Amino acid sequence: MLNLAPEDWLAIQVTLKLCFYTTLILLLIGTPLAFWLAQAQSRWRTAIQALVALPLVLPPTVLGFYLLLLLGPHGAIGSTLEALGLRHLAFSFSGILIGSVIYSLPFTVQPLLEAFRRMGQRPLEVAATLGANQWDQFFNVVLPLCRGGFVVAATLTFAHTLGEFGVILMLGGSIPGETQVLSVLIYDHTEAMNYSQAHQLSLGLLVTAFVVLFIVYGLNRRLEREVSL
Template identity: 80%
Template sequence: MPELLAALSPQDWQAILLTLKLCLYTTLILLLLGTPLAWWLSLSHSKLRTAVQAIVALPLVLPPTVLGFYLLLLLGPHGVVGGALEQLGLNHLAFSFSGILIGSVIYSLPFTVQPLLESFRRMGPRPLEVAATLGAGKLDQLFSVVLPLCRGGFIIAATLTFAHTLGEFGVILMLGGSIPGETQVLSVLIYDHTEAMNYAQAQQLSLGLVISAFAVLFIVYGLNRRFEREAAL
């Protein structure tokens, strides 16, 4: 491993730091947005619930290039969002870090919502009903009941989201291209190295991603077993 790190070029390190930044931002944003969405899905009996669930799960079956293509049309200079920003004197979001962050948030949405939804379902409404009878307000219920009982779901959701963002490629390449320091994340840099026949560099970065992915999955499965044992006690 030390030899692997020593062989990395400044461009490789730039891509690694950008990838970690994208993973961190995506995870934080999705925990903020995915928590109320998963909570609503766990309790709602609305007719819209099935449609919302299908939309949330869509990135799981949709080819990343398709999602990236439509986001490019939407956020580019001639798109609804990108065009509106251009008219306001701002830059459109295609081929920018903000653009790939939006794409990453949409593409990783199910990896946050699904674990949280399952965790909320296992908890059920009973603990909150008991807390309400004891005079706990909504905010108090969140911090004293939901977070402690569902901490496993939050940890797994954050870990899976971070890991999934780490390996994103199709959406980012379509929407952001390969701009060093702006949109050139690790997966795109590996592609660039391979195209340039720099197989040694591509292999080093790929090996690093494989090791990282294995470590993350090992942690997720280990935590899942631990929380299952705790729930059984």
Template identity: 80%
Template sequence: MAELFATLSPQDWQAIRLTLKLCLYTTVILLLLGTPLAWWLSLSDSKLRTAIQAIVALPLVLPPTVLGFYLLLLLGPHGAVGSTLEQLGFNHLAFSFSGILIGSVVYSLPFTVQPLMDSFRRMGPRPLEVAATLGACKLDQLFSVVLPLCRGGFIIAATLTFAHTLGEFGVILMLGGSIPGETQVLSVLIYDHTEAMNYAQAQQLSLGLLVSAFVVLFIVYGLNRRNQREAVL
């Protein structure tokens, strides 16, 4: 493994740093946005619930290139968001880090929401009802009830989101292209190395992603097993 890192080029390290930055930002944003959404989906009886669930799950069935294409149309210079930003004196979001961050958040949304939904459903509303009768406010309920009881769900959601972002390719390539230091993440750089027939470098980076993916899945399955044991007890 030490030899692997020793042979990485500055371009490789730049892509690694950019990828980790994208993974971290995506995970934090989705935990902030996905938690209230998952809570509402797990407890709501609204007629809109099914439609919202379908929208959240769309990235699981849509080809990444399709999602990336529509985001490119939306965030590009001729799209509703991109053209509005340019009229306000800003740059459009296509082929930028902000653009691929938005794409990453949309594409990884179900990997945050689904584990949180499952965790909230297992907890149920009863613990919060008890906490409310004891005078706990909403913030107290969040930190003293929800976070401790659903800790495993949050860890799994964060881990899956980080890992899924690590291997994103289609959405990022469509929306961001391959701009070094801006949108050239590891998956895109591996493609570039392969296209240039630089197989040795592509293999090194691919091996790193393979090991990372295995570690993440090992953690997730281990946490799931522990959560199942705690639920039985």
């Protein structure tokens, strides 16, 4: 039975909030980006695709460090905000949200890119000949045909955000109710030798990760069967 302290529940709330907003923002940003990458013939396509995938190989502490410099009180964005009478974004929920969006970007774009490539151009060309505008094509053609890609992208993004640590710790620290997410709290519990609480939270994340991967692989198998038919 779970025996979580108030700080544990607070960290769960912050984590779920971060996961929700990260997933929502990345679906809005990643959809047009992935669609452009799937369709464009621009010479910039390879460079942009490399930038999108960079968080997959870049140590999260490196990304967190540079975002801290950029969003902090002496950074280009942070100092500009303070000059306007606003607070800089380091060690705030808004700051870790920005870091989370950047770090989880490839987990949204890659599944959508694969779904758009699998769909191909033919359905859009047929819809265009029937008089469908771009919005009609997106809602009546792209969404139904690529629904599996959207589900996988949203699921992977949400799950990846659950386990983010390096970027969050570098950029947001460990402020209860503001930037202290589950992964950071597990580290704090372990550092304080509070292994019982760390074990409960870690086990919860482990089970969640397994369920997410089970769903993703199940969806991929279903999509492969649909394509083969």
